């Protein structure tokens with residue numbers, strides 16, 4: 001059901017309209033063998049495929065639709081350090097030392113984007129700089145505390161921008177304080193994802209599109225990964241299917257909740273006018289729980305994301321309602337048309353910490369990466385790298401994440417959705433206080 005609901009969300013993505021996709025990889029037909037079968041052609045699966053090949057493993061990557069069809073090709077493009085949850089969640093569970101390692105890995109995730117852009121010559125419109133924005137005095141105090149805490153606990157530097165200087169960074173009446181982070185930034189996510197796909201193929205990974213994995217079974221020698229017209233015999237399996245694995249791994253599915261989030265792109269805005277909106281051209285995100293995230297594209301559009309929904313149906317009047325939301329930030333764009341509206345689903349965990357591990361119900365050598373909770377553009381790269389390390393026999397870094405405990409959402413999707421809606425209504429209310 002989710003896939004059909006999403007046809008409309010992909011078809012009108014600005015990203016799809018601004019790239020020329022290469023000739024598609026064929027579907028898998030017949031039997032083949034590989035050391036590792038990777039399920040999912042998003043950033044997580046592709047990143048793993050690249051590093052597995054570098055370590056000498058043969059790789060078959062199976063994608064149900066086409067490369068970047070999921071969140072990886074449709075997201076807000078903001079490449080952020082850290083995790084979706086506060087670092088205190090990790091400290092509370094695993095202690096300061098492991099939390100420090102996790103934080104350092106999240107920084108490595110940003111560096112990895114640059115490493116791969118350079119190594120594989122991926123042109124993806126990188127723009128450095130990220131601003132967190134507080135929309136009221138209470139949130140400004142929280143932002144200042146967070147900047148101070150990240151500096152003192154993790155040595156991470158961000159510059160706090162107080163009310164009187166805000167307009168020099170963003171021409172909006174909405175913000176009362178900002179924090180500028182020069183390390184993070186933004187890019188065109190579909191260009192980057194397709195670049196990684198090219199890189200994986202050039203390293204020798206076998207990539208199949210329109211190949212949905214329908215079942216995973218075992219024989220005496222390893223795993224049998226089935227699709228409609230083919231079969232991969234593999235020693236290891238990596239599940240990197242985000243919220244779309246459905247019945248392939250029901251136990252994993254109960255640990256994440258699909259939450260819809262939506263984006264619009266405006267028509268290009270004449271250069272100086274675009275620069276006046278965000279002179280540094282940094283990506284911006286407010287600090288609300290239900291947040292707005294936006295940036296300028298390389299061709300001077302505003303790419304504005306926000307809203308959430310807990311049903312898999314596309315919201316009514318998506319473009320108009322998102323445009324109205326954008327105008328609360330930039331009322332001066334009243335004469336600017338929205339040309340594209342799209343969205344996708346993020347894989348939220350109960351505590352918003354990522355959920356990586358081994359799907360032992362399917363077998364000890366079945367690994368999974370999920371639960372990026374809307375904060376996966378950079379972290380997926382690192383996740384792919386550390387799962388490749390684990391498969392190669394060095395699981396120390398992977399296990400920092402795998403040790404995190406995750407609660408199941410109770411009662412299946414039908415029951416858990418109303419509970420989540422109630423919780424979100426409460427958080428939305430808190431945003432206003």
Ligand SMILES: Cc1cc2nc3c(=O)[nH]c(=O)nc-3n(C[C@H](O)[C@H](O)[C@H](O)COP(=O)(O)OP(=O)(O)OC[C@H]3O[C@@H](n4cnc5c(N)ncnc54)[C@H](O)[C@@H]3O)c2cc1C
Pocket residue numbers: 039040041042043044045062063064065066067068069070071072073074075076077078079080211212213214240241242243244245248261262263293305343344345346369370372373374375376377378380
């Ligand atoms: C609208 C939106 C905005 C976002 N904005 C940001 C942002 O600005 N910054 C940020 O850090 N994060 C953002 N995110 C989150 C980020 O995009 C994701 O965390 C990340 O892309 C997840 O990558 P992935 O590879 O795990 O999943 P995906 O990219 O979703 O890839 C999973 C793939 O697996 C395939 N698949 C699933 N099941 C099967 C099967 N049985 N057989 C074969 N293939 C299968 C799917 O078809 C899909 O292509 C956003 C997400 C969305 C939806």
